[in-house]
Amino acid sequence: MSSDEQILIDNEEYIQINKLNKIGDIKDQHLMLIDDGVSSCHAITYANFFEKTRDKIFKNNGLEYFKEIIKDTIATELINNEDFINKAYNKLLTKILNDDSSSISNIFSQVKSRLTNSMSSSRLNKSDYFVTTNGYGTLQKSSIPEYLLGPPSDFTLSKTRTTSSSIAEYDLRKRAYIIDMTSETSDKDVILRFYSSDDDKPIYLDIVVDATINASGTKYVKRIHTQYASESGKGLVYYLGAKNALVDTFVPLFQGWYIQKRSYSTNYDTIPRLVKL
Secondary structure, three states: OOHHHHHEOOOOOOOOOOOOOOOOOOOOEEEEEEEEOOEEEEEEEHHHHHHHHHHHHHHHHHHHHHHHHHHHHHHHHOOOOOOHHEEEHHHHHHHHOOOOOOOOOOOOHHHHHHHHOOOEEEOOOOOOOEEEEOOOOOOEEHHHHHHHHHOOOOEEEEEEEEOOEEEEEEOOEEEEEEEOOOOOOOEEEEEEEEOOHHHOOOOEEEEEEEEEEEEEOOOOEEEEEEEEOOOOOOEEEEEEEEEOEEEEEEEEEEEEEEEEEEEEEOOOOEEEEEOOO
């Protein structure tokens, strides 16, 4: 028995069919042999066989199975097709970058929503960073400016009263002060001394002025100046003068964060200027 005359039923059984003629085309009315696998054979037209087979494949449970097979096959083929992946990626980028504003807005909205929803709430501290962009649109990490964090942790908030005529920047950075100018019948000048090396640097200050003048026929004056420690120029930051009057004031002079800037007095002397942040 030749191999052309055999149809495989299983690993052990064969049936012999003789005198089969080859055909070049299948017509709907052609008969197909169906063996029930037990004892008899039946014939079915090709058209009827195709209809029954199609129903089993594309309807009911067969349809879901067929869809999974097709989906897995296509997905496997496409994922291994580098040319297809590159074309799809380029088309997606073009769509995102060149599409109308509504599509871009929708994408940004979704990205923003994902980012904000994943963020946890916390207070700013020195170990935190801001995410910023430079002039070229590059993302970069920036430290939190210390002036956004409130008073420095080593700053003494309880105020120290002083009658000194000179207070150094080192001390001003460490604690709050009340400048006592309550001597009623005398002039008073106080110098706040700063270092030029600290220009353009932030400084936290908490300074209050307590001043009293009780003048009859004589005018008394209370003044506070800023000055560089190594220079003679002075910048006036507080003035109180009175004659034939009783004046009693308690006012803040500097409170909060400032940045030290180099400036000039009316006499063109260089002086430190404190600019509020």
